[in-house]
Amino acid sequence: MIEEKTQSEHSKPDVVTVEDVTVRFAGDSGDGMQLTGAQFSDTIASYGNDLGTFPDYPAEIRAPAGSLYGVSGYTIHFSSHDIYTPGDQIDVLVAMNPAALKVNMRDLKKNGVIIVNTDTFDRKNLELASYKENPLEDGSLSGYNVYKIPITKSTLETLKELNLPLKIASKCKNFFALGVIYWLYNKSPELTLNWIGDKFKKNPELVEANTRVLKAGLYFGETTEIFNTRYEVKPAQLKKGTYRNLNGNEAVALGLVAAAKRAGLELFLGSYPITPASEILQHLSGMRQFGVKTFQAEDEIAGIATAIGASFAGQLGVTSTSGPGMALKTEAIGLAVMAELPLVIVNVQRGGPSTGLPTKTEQADLLQAMFARNGECPVAVVAAASPSDCFTMAVEAARLAIKYMTPVILLTDGYIGNGSEPWRVTTIEELPEFTAKFRTDPQDFHPYLRDENLARPWVKPGTPGMEHRIGGLEKQHIYGNISYDPDNHEFMIKTREQKIKNIENDIPELEIIGDKDAELLVMSWGSTFGAVASAVENQVAKGNKVAFAHFRYLNPMPKNTEAVIKSYKKILVPEVNMGQLSKLLRMNYVIEPIQYNKVKGTPFKAFEIEQKIEEILKGSVR
Amino acid sequence: MSEKAETKYTAKDFSSGIDVRWCPGCGDFSILAQVQRSFPQLVGVEKEKIVFISGIGCSSRFPYYMNTYGFHTIHGRAAAIASGVKTARPELSVWMATGDGDCLSIGGNHFIHLLRRNIDINVLLFNNRIYGLTKGQNSPTSEHGKVTKSTPMGNVEYPVNPIAMANGVEGTFIARAMDVDAKHLQMLIQRAHLHKGTSFIEILQNCVIFNDGAFDNFTLKEHREDRVVYLEHDKPMVFGKQKDKAIKLDGFTPVLIDLNDGKHSINDALIYNEKSKELAYIISQFSDNPAMPLPVGVFLDINYTTFEDDMTAQIAEARKKFGEGDINTLLKGKSYWEIN
Numbered sequence: 001m002i003e004e005k006t007q008s009e010h011s012k013p014d015v016v017t018v019e020d021v022t023v024r025f026a027g028d029s030g031d032g033m034q035l036t037g038a039q040f041s042d043t044i045a046s047y048g049n050d051l052g053t054f055p056d057y058p059a060e061i062r063a064p065a066g067s068l069y070g071v072s073g074y075t076i077h078f079s080s081h082d083i084y085t086p087g088d089q090i091d092v093l094v095a096m097n098p099a100a101l102k103v104n105m106r107d108l109k110k111n112g113v114i115i116v117n118t119d120t121f122d123r124k125n126l127e128l129a130s131y132k133e134n135p136l137e138d139g140s141l142s143g144y145n146v147y148k149i150p151i152t153k154s155t156l157e158t159l160k161e162l163n164l165p166l167k168i169a170s171k172c173k174n175f176f177a178l179g180v181i182y183w184l185y186n187k188s189p190e191l192t193l194n195w196i197g198d199k200f201k202k203n204p205e206l207v208e209a210n211t212r213v214l215k216a217g218l219y220f221g222e223t224t225e226i227f228n229t230r231y232e233v234k235p236a237q238l239k240k241g242t243y244r245n246l247n248g249n250e251a252v253a254l255g256l257v258a259a260a261k262r263a264g265l266e267l268f269l270g271s272y273p274i275t276p277a278s279e280i281l282q283h284l285s286g287m288r289q290f291g292v293k294t295f296q297a298e299d300e301i302a303g304i305a306t307a308i309g310a311s312f313a314g315q316l317g318v319t320s321t322s323g324p325g326m327a328l329k330t331e332a333i334g335l336a337v338m339a340e341l342p343l344v345i346v347n348v349q350r351g352g353p354s355t356g357l358p359t360k361t362e363q364a365d366l367l368q369a370m371f372a373r374n375g376e377c378p379v380a381v382v383a384a385a386s387p388s389d390c391f392t393m394a395v396e397a398a399r400l401a402i403k404y405m406t407p408v409i410l411l412t413d414g415y416i417g418n419g420s421e422p423w424r425v426t427t428i429e430e431l432p433e434f435t436a437k438f439r440t441d442p443q444d445f446h447p448y449l450r451d452e453n454l455a456r457p458w459v460k461p462g463t464p465g466m467e468h469r470i471g472g473l474e475k476q477h478i479y480g481n482i483s484y485d486p487d488n489h490e491f492m493i494k495t496r497e498q499k500i501k502n503i504e505n506d507i508p509e510l511e512i513i514g515d516k517d518a519e520l521l522v523m524s525w526g527s528t529f530g531a532v533a534s535a536v537e538n539q540v541a542k543g544n545k546v547a548f549a550h551f552r553y554l555n556p557m558p559k560n561t562e563a564v565i566k567s568y569k570k571i572l573v574p575e576v577n578m579g580q581l582s583k584l585l586r587m588n589y590v591i592e593p594i595q596y597n598k599v600k601g602t603p604f605k606a607f608e609i610e611q612k613i614e615e616i617l618k619g620s621v622r
Numbered sequence: 623m624s625e626k627a628e629t630k631y632t633a634k635d636f637s638s639g640i641d642v643r644w645c646p647g648c649g650d651f652s653i654l655a656q657v658q659r660s661f662p663q664l665v666g667v668e669k670e671k672i673v674f675i676s677g678i679g680c681s682s683r684f685p686y687y688m689n690t691y692g693f694h695t696i697h698g699r700a701a702a703i704a705s706g707v708k709t710a711r712p713e714l715s716v717w718m719a720t721g722d723g724d725c726l727s728i729g730g731n732h733f734i735h736l737l738r739r740n741i742d743i744n745v746l747l748f749n750n751r752i753y754g755l756t757k758g759q760n761s762p763t764s765e766h767g768k769v770t771k772s773t774p775m776g777n778v779e780y781p782v783n784p785i786a787m788a789n790g791v792e793g794t795f796i797a798r799a800m801d802v803d804a805k806h807l808q809m810l811i812q813r814a815h816l817h818k819g820t821s822f823i824e825i826l827q828n829c830v831i832f833n834d835g836a837f838d839n840f841t842l843k844e845h846r847e848d849r850v851v852y853l854e855h856d857k858p859m860v861f862g863k864q865k866d867k868a869i870k871l872d873g874f875t876p877v878l879i880d881l882n883d884g885k886h887s888i889n890d891a892l893i894y895n896e897k898s899k900e901l902a903y904i905i906s907q908f909s910d911n912p913a914m915p916l917p918v919g920v921f922l923d924i925n926y927t928t929f930e931d932d933m934t935a936q937i938a939e940a941r942k943k944f945g946e947g948d949i950n951t952l953l954k955g956k957s958y959w960e961i962n
Contacts, residue, residue: 046959191957244958254953261949268710270702288940290947293709293933298735302702305695305732309675309706312693313714317706335696425958428949461691461707461714464670469638469685471694472678481640482686 015186017232020079022087023181025174026104027096027117029072030062032174037074038420039178039192044078045245045422046191048235051078052387052530053247054086054603055418059275059359066120066128071103080234084386084530086419088605092184094177096120096151098129113145115180117173119152147226151176158216159209168206172213179217186230189214239424247420248390248412249276252346253283255394256318257290258428262395263402263436265316270295270306272325275358276414277348280320300328304345308332311341312470314438314460316398320346322414323365324355327372333407334373337496339470340448340456342401342408342436346394349413349526351601360601361415363526364577369409370555370584376493378500380404381555383411385529388423390416393552399434400503405455411554413576415603416527442466447480454499504556510549510564518545520616521568523593525551525581528574528604535609546613551581557588565589572596572616574609631662631669638689644680649801649827650748654687656804657746660811664715667815672715675704677724680755681748681827684719698729701736704743705929712930715815716742722749722763726782730762737793739929740819744811747784747824752833765910770832784824785906785921789899795821796902796922800841801828806852806918813920819928840916853905853919858891861915868892869905869915876904878914896923 023040025033034055041053054075063070077087092113095101097120108114121136135141136148155173162169175192182189193211200206221227246254260267271281273296285294293310297303304319311317321329326347336343349365351357369381380400384393390412397410439445439457442465448456459466468480476483477491512521514536524532529550536548549564551557565571565585573582574596582593596612598604636658644650661672672690676682678697685692691714695703700718708716725733725747736743752770753759759772763784768777788796795817799807807825814821826837840849851861851869859869860881868891870879879886895901902921908914941947 042957046957048959048961238961240961242954242958242960244955246955258949258953266710268706270706287947287952288937289944290949290952291937293937295706295709297702298731301699302705302732302735305699305702306706306709308695309693309703309708310710311706312703313673313707313710315710317710331696332699339693425954427953461673461711462671464668467670467690467692469688469692469694471685471692472696473694 013228013230015230015232017234019081019233020077020083021092021185021231021233022075022077022090023092023094024073024075024090024104024107025094025177026071026073026100027174028063028065028099029058029060029070030065031072031096032171033072033074033096036174036178037076039195040181041076041420042245043182043187043189043191044076045243047187048238049078049080049233050083050236050238051076051245051421052083052086053077053420054415057359066097066099066125068099068103068129071100073100073104078233080236082236084533085603085606088607092181094181096173096177098125098131098135101135102129102131108144110143111145113147114141115147115149115177117151117177118148119150149180149220149226154216154220155213158212162205162209162212164205164209169209172209175210175214176217176220179214179219180221183218183221184227184230186232189218238422242425243422244425245420246388246391246423247418248384248387248416249279249348249418250283251388251390251423252320252394252410252412252417253280253287255391256284256316256344256398257287257292258391258426258431259395259398260316261290261428262431263316263398263434265314265402265436267292267318268295268307268310268315269293269318269320270297270303270310271320272297272300272303274300274322274325276350276417277320277322277325277346279417280346280348300325301332304329304332304343307343308336308339308341311336311343312339312461314458316342316344316402318344318346320348322348322350322358323352323368326365326368330372331374333379334375334377335472336407337373337377337379338472338475340405340496342405342458344394344397344401344408344410346397346410346412348417349411357601359414361413361527361603362576362599362601363411363413363528364580364599365411366525366554366577366580367583369411376497378497379555380406380408380500380503381411382408382553383526383551384416385526385550385552387416387419387421389529389552391423391426395431399432400506402436403434403455403506404453404499404503405458406500411526413527438463439466446478448475448478450495453502454495501556504559507553507556507558509560510551510558512564513548513550514540515545515547518547519569520546520572520613521564521570522546522548522572522574522609522613523551523581523585524548524574525554528576531604531606531609532574534606535613538606538610539613544613544617546617554584562589565591570594570616572612574598574604574612576603633658633662635669636661636689638687640686642687643683645831647830648680649750649829650681650684652801652804653746653748653807653825653827654684656807657688657811660808663812664815667715671713672717673707674717674719675700675707676719677721677729678755679721679724680829681719681721682724698724698727699732700724701729701732701743701745705732705736705739705741708741708743709930709933712742712934716744718743718745720745720747721754722747722751722761722784723753726762726784726787734791737788737791737820737822740792740794740926741929742819744814744821745823747822748827749784749824750827750829750833751781751836752829754829754832758832781910783906783909785909786903788822789902789906789922793822793922794819794924794926795920797822797920798824798826798918800826800837800850800918802841802843803918810920813923817923819926839912849915851915851917853894853896853917853921855894855896855920855923857894858888859894860888860891867915871904874904876908876914896920898922899924
């Protein structure tokens with residue numbers, strides 16, 4: 001039980017300033033760990049720390065309590081300087097049960113802090129977690145700072161007078177843990193208290209219960225003497241501006257709404273729910289006041305087909321999905337290529353193949369995005385580098401789709417889709433200008449006339465005098481009639497190819513970070529950015545000669561790609577797949593990159609990339 | 623008709639002028655002609671507001687021959703693409719041309735969900751009970767036992783009944799026409815246009831090459847009146863050259879009666895009610911029953927709100943509640959902080 005101590009009896013613990021901390025909340029999938037983590041990260045963000053988060057949860061909604069595979073975790077890395085990742089190793093682990101402890105120990109730093117809910121360490125739970133002995137008693141945790149707290153009992157004790165059903169009362173225990181952490185990091189619970197008030201406003205009893213438990217956690221930290229140190233992480237020196245915490249899926253939704261507004265279009269999303277992309281559909285379905293129409297289709301094919309219909313009708317058609325859904329959409333992508341209609345296809349990648357690892361991350365759909373279609377069927381492909389970059393790249397995808405009358409595939413993944421970081425809020429006025437132009441002049445109009453970018457005219461049905469037909473059959477150049485003419489077919493294939501190639505004149509060049517004169521260049525794409533950026537920064541700080549270039553545009557690649565590649569002796573390409581970017585580089589630029597592949601459903605850690613860089617620099621790799 | 627409504631258009635205005643490439647004698651020619659003849663009379667629609675969407679198959683070439691906006695899409699997906707068009711732009715008059723394979727086999731899922739959503743799209747199903755474009759395989763409406771190129775020993779599947787299917791998935795306007803009855807088809811096209819919500823017309827269409835005469839048993843001029851019953855709302859189900867045959871409902875069982883047999887009179891005939899889903903289902907079961915006449919006309923015409931109207935209403939409601947959305951406020955979100 002809680003040690004009974006009065007205010008006057010306890011001494012104030014030391015406050016230690018640290019630069020950078022990683023905390024992980026872990027428990028059963030029904031323990032509310034995702035919510036707890038999100039609350040903590042919002043609070044941390046409001047203090048002006050830079051941060052990165054990584055929610056990691058099982059596919060089972062409520063896996064059997066106490067099981068190893070049912071463990072859900074939420075990691076928050078926060079710092080007083082710029083950071084790019086949710087942290088390699090964790091400083092503080094909050095383990096709500098033995099399984100959570102077991103699963104997460106491998107990520108915990110030596111001498112790290114473990115806060116455990118001792119009430120769950122009974123025989124049954126220990127067995128479920130495959131512990132032969134109780135790790136809290138057998139000395140196996142002696143290298144760590146273990147804080148044993150009876151979190152369940154303390155929660156129930158706190159709520160005794162409210163006479164809540166046991167099931168409901170014990171559900172509040174995550175807020176006890178959160179309270180303890182707020183105390184430990186010297187943060188005010190205000191934001192969370194407001195959230196509780198808002199969330200449960202229809203149920204005052206739950207407001208009261210959760211408020212009491214959160215405060216009880218804080219007071220526990222304050223009153224008991226089990227912690228001898230509190231930590232302080234000073235605010236980061238972020239660029240001036242307005243900030244918010246943003247995850248990748250919400251960023252995509254916001255980017256699409258902003259892009260449609262910027263282009264002067266209505267936004268239409270056709271989508272079928274799929275992990276980990278469903279959040280995009282959910283966010284956009286709550287934006288009716290912006291004129292957003294969401295169509296939860298009967299399947300993935302109808303998701304993209306309705307979006308193509310909306311684009312044909314003159315709106316910004318978008319579909320969102322993950323890998324298996326992409327596979328189903330491929331024929332329709334071909335139609336949009338042939339009909340030359342703007343379309344944004346968002347693939348929040350997950351572990352594959354087939355159903356694969358729905359809740360885990362992977363970057364293995366790059367080649368699918370590039371090539372998975374029948375015929376010669378080029379589409380533009382872009383990829384977001386971080387949670388907040390999802391906003392920028394969603395806007396870019398829309399801009400290119402409209403300007404070049406083409407489908408554009410935006411690749412994100414589960415890691416950055418669910419992960420969050422502070423985002424310096426952009427206003428619509430700061431976005432690049434791109435107003436959609438509709439042709440209304442019937443004089444000399446033909447549906448497959450082309451502008452200087454090779455884009456064909458976009459005509460809204462309803463425009464008088466411009467009735468015309470398009471479709472998936474090969475079209476005659478300019479006139480758009482069905483054509484089986486051999487020369488015309490080859491000409492149209494080359495024209496569609498060239499149109500996508502022309503985009504290279506419209507996108508930023510590759511930027512070199514780190515030591516420009518290095519022999520080794522690290523090249524990455526998508527969500528690997530954070531780990532590689534941290535690794536290269538650390539290596540350069542150590543005096544090692546290494547440079548870094550990151551792809552956000554995969555098709556076409558930036559114009560200077562070849563020049564960049566050819567000016568480095570060695571190219572290292574870390575990817576969360578078996579080497580898909582490496583294949584493209586080999587194919588396009590005839591080089592032999594050093595592959596570094598990891599396909600475990602988890603993102604790279606910065607130290608892994610650093611080790612690889614050091615190996616190469618020492619000459620032990622090639 | 624003596625009094626023709628004054629219209630801006632003639633049938634010719636709806637012809638795109640390109641060569642029509644169906645086989646000589648194909649039932650599709652008649653359907654195209656009836657659509658082009660009916661469209662000048664569509665109430666309150668300008669030509670540029672009309673959009674034809676199709677999938678793949680002989681029937682799906684249809685949009686190319688219409689001088690309207692048109693989109694010849696991919697196999698089975700016409701219903702989904704049309705749904706996107708109509709949801710995005712409810713002011714357009716959206717039509718879908720599809721075949722029995724396109725609509726009921728590869729596109730069956732989209733067809734089901736189009737009907738249940740009740741999006742105001744007019745679906746013309748060209749049902750010839752065979753795959754024509756791929757040269758003669760069985761379709762989802764081919765009869766059991768039928769010999770086709772892919773069923774040389776006879777079809778081992780049972781056909782779907784498109785009218786019953788449409789009713790089962792909550793269609794609100796369900797009708798059947800014959801390619802050979804021009805006036806009746808024109809009337810149904812007008813009714814489909816006037817109906818708010820998804821309108822579904824199954825058109826029995828003869829494939830002269832691969833399934834010639836599929837409907838002759840009912841539709842041949844010399845015996846059509848004796849073998850086809852035209853459904854009319856609030857009117858008795860009477861048919862026959864001499865108007866001497868009728869349908870009577872015996873409990874839930876429809877029976878054929880002879881009005882001249884001395885035992886029955888016109889008062890025994892079932893009064894058809896196109897507002898009744900139950901009746902529509904019972905009558906739809908006549909299909910493929912050789913003892914019964916072929917029912918054509920409007921099986922069902924009922925009203926629910928449409929998907930696109932509900933969507934538009936939600937947008938209006940959200941704007942009333944939250945005001946016209948300010949994008950910068952949205953981007954900033956509810957919890958933000960300033961760094962100075």
